[in-house]
Amino acid sequence: MKSNKLLSSDRLFDIFNYALLGIAAFLVLYPLYFIVIASVSDPNAINTGRVLFWPVGFNTTGYEKIFADASIWNAYKNTIIYTVVGTAINIVMTMLFAYPLSRKEFFARKGLLFFMMFTMYFQGGLVPTYILMQKMHLYNTRWVMVLLPALNVFNVIICKTNIENNIPNELYEAASIDGCSHFRFFGTVVFPLSQTIIAVLILYYGVAHWNDYMNGLIYLRSESLYPLQLVLRGILVQNQASADMMGDIESMIAQQEAAELIKYGLIIVSSLPVLVVYPFLQKYFAKGVMVGSLKG
Amino acid sequence: MRKQKEKSIHKPVSLRKVLVRDWQLLVLCLLPVIYYIVFHYLPMYGVQIAFKDYYAAKGIVGSPWVGFKHFNRFFSSYQFWTLIKNTLSLSFLQLLIGFPVPLILAILLNQVKSYRYKRFVQSITYCPHFISIVVLTGMITIFLSPRSGLINQLIMLFGGEPIHFMAEPEWFRPIYILSGIWQNSGWSAIIYIAALTSISPDLYEAAKIDGASKWQLIRHIDIPSIAPTAIMMLILEVGKIMNIGFQKAYLLQNSLNITASEIIPTYIYKIGLIDTQYSYSAAISLFNNIVNIILLVSVNKIAQKTSESSLW
Structure with missing residues (x-):
């Protein structure tokens, strides 16, 4: 032919x-x-x-200097705390909101969707949020790092759409005839059946926490609270390798060379966790993008 | 249930009945709703400082009203047009150059018959999406370094003069846009690939029997079928025009390229948190937000009129 x-x-x-x-x-x-x-x-x-x-x-000089530096270890620890605690809060909050929003018969569904989507288009902006964080005494605490990004509109919608598509309405109808409440249905059916979407959400939220530097930049003052990305910025972008990192190196040239190596090493050390987890979650996240067809 | 629904259309169910039925759903929503009120709606209340002279001691309510003073100051400041020009040209260039790349990538990937090769290219191109912006900027400075950077070594290899990319304003936009393409094209292509794989194979079969070439398949089947998705993504992108990434611009910024790299979001940050001119910064950010909403609504209107896809 x-x-x-x-x-x-x-x-x-x-x-x-x-x-x-x-x-x-x-x-x-x-x-x-x-x-x-x-x-x-x-x-x-x-x-x-x-x-x-x-x-x-x-x-391996670069890696040796990195591993010997206390401020990097501390920042690493902080980032792990923010990522683990923050993501846990994210998952619980997202599921709590996504389930009611997925119930078509829920009388407040449309209103709450609008209530949430509105924040995507109109924001208080940087300064009003900053003033509020200070007033609430969240400024310069660990809490601001995990509470301020507690929910993300896109992720709630992805999760809601997924529950709608994956958990047949008949299942709830059958359960409710047997006297199952929304609480029980949510705990015993929706949560266990949402493993895939939870994996996707862990990836999205987790990466966002791990890579976040903006909240740290704006809301943290004490260096002991700094996340990894903020410390990285100092070294990678502003060229401030900390003095104690260079302690025993004498000549300027040697110092400069060590600084270069530290940069390369730091990029690896800081990106490694994300890139290691990525292949395992890879099969999930493409799904996440697809169910997240953006229409509410 | 279905019967109940039909009933509810005809007879309005009383609020009490609805509450008895749905109170547990309301309880589940409680924490998220509180979150949105506290972290998103309360700051909106604070927007009023844009029309006031905010003094921390007097608080938001106690500070005196000054009307449009801060807006007028912004509109007549010498920075105004530079900021607008920088922000818009960065956004539009990014849209113009960056938007088609994931589309093309998805179409080309869709034509690959070998599943393994397709998978291989996809996995690699997703990868940079997960790298942080700080690391990306670090990599950019490393590769573009005038002394030791790989790009300048290549230039010198071919007998050129090394270019100090980070210090020249005219290089800021190309660096910003190209690094964005490098980082995000693979990821953005996913949604188009999904749209392409949902095309019925019968369509391709029928076209092939009629003797269509691959190029014709792309033109007459692939492109029309991903157009609605592409338009939706375009609307979303346009919605971000004034909010173009603060983070990367701020990180790539230095005193030498500032004439091109100062955009509205970075200016808001500096005026607000570094110079602590709270009210002035809040006014600029409100202006920015409103322009953004106008853009989004009008693009959505245009999309509604010209095609069937729209955001709402």
Whole structure:
């Protein structure tokens, strides 16, 4: 049925397409790969462009300095606290809100949806929120990091849509005839049946907490409370490797070289947890995007 | 249940009956509702400081009203047009260049027959989405460093002069936009890939029997079927135009590129929290918010008129 000419043009398309996607994948992957090999290379080799595809002059000074630095450990600990506690709060709150919003017969459903969506379009803004956090004595406490981002409108909608699609209405009808209340239905049916969506939410909220630097920047003053990203900013972007990190290094050049290595190492150390969890949750999150078709 | 529903259409159910039926749902909502009131609606009440001279000692209510003083000051300040220009050109360029990339990526991926290759490219292109903006900025400064950065080494290899990318205002936008494409295209493509996989295979079969080439399949089947999704995403993007990422712009900013990198969100932050001009900052942010809403509503209207997809 097909003419030869068409076949060859399709062939050409395929070759072109595979090559293009291959190049795209390479361009995305290479910078990440480069950071990995650079983190264990000789800074001199990096600066002269000799590190391209494999590490040159194996060297772990960067990692040694990072692991010896107390402020990074402390920031790491803080970020873990914010991520674990924050995500737990997120999951409970999101489920609590998503279930009632998924009940079509619930009289306040439309009103509450509007009540929530409205905050997406109109916000108090930076300064009023900042003043409020101060008045509530949340400013410069750990609480602000886990309470302020306790709910996310998109995630509530994803979760609500998922409950609507995955838990048949008949199930509730049958249960309610047997005298099952909403509380019990929520606890014994909805929660256990929502494992997939909870996995997706853990990923979304967890990554957001892990990568958050803005709330720390605005609402935290004490360095002992700083999350990892804020400390990273100082070192990666503002070039302030802390003095005690460099303590025993004498010459300026050696210090500069160590600072470079610390940067590479820090990128790996700070991104590792997310990138390690990612393949395991990968099969879930594409689903999350799909059920989250944005219409309420 | 279904019968009950039909009944309820004809006969309004009394509030008491409804409350007896739904009180448990209300109880479940309680914490989230309190959260929204405290963390989102209370700050809205604080927006009034935009029309006042806020003094911490007098509080929000006690501070004196000054009308549109702060707005007038903003509109007549020499920064005003620069800020608007920087914000809009960054947003529009990002939309213009960044928006089509995930679409193209999804269409190309959809044409890949080998499941493993498709999976491989997808997994790699998602990856940078999970990297924090701080790390992304760190990587940018490393790769663009004039002395040791990989890009400048390439330039020098071909006999060019090293460019101090981070210090030149004209490079700010390209850096911002290209790094955004690098980080988010794979992730944004997911939703289009989902839309493409839901196209019925019969459609492709029928077209192939009629002798359509791959290029024709893309033009006449793929593009029309993802158009509604694309329009919806476009509306959402336009809604963010004035709220374009504070975080990345703030991190990429330095005193040398400030003429291009100062955008409204970063200005609000500096005026408000660094210079502590609370009322002035609140006024700028209110102005920004209102422009944003107007944009969103009008784009949605246009979308409603020209196609069937809209946000509400």
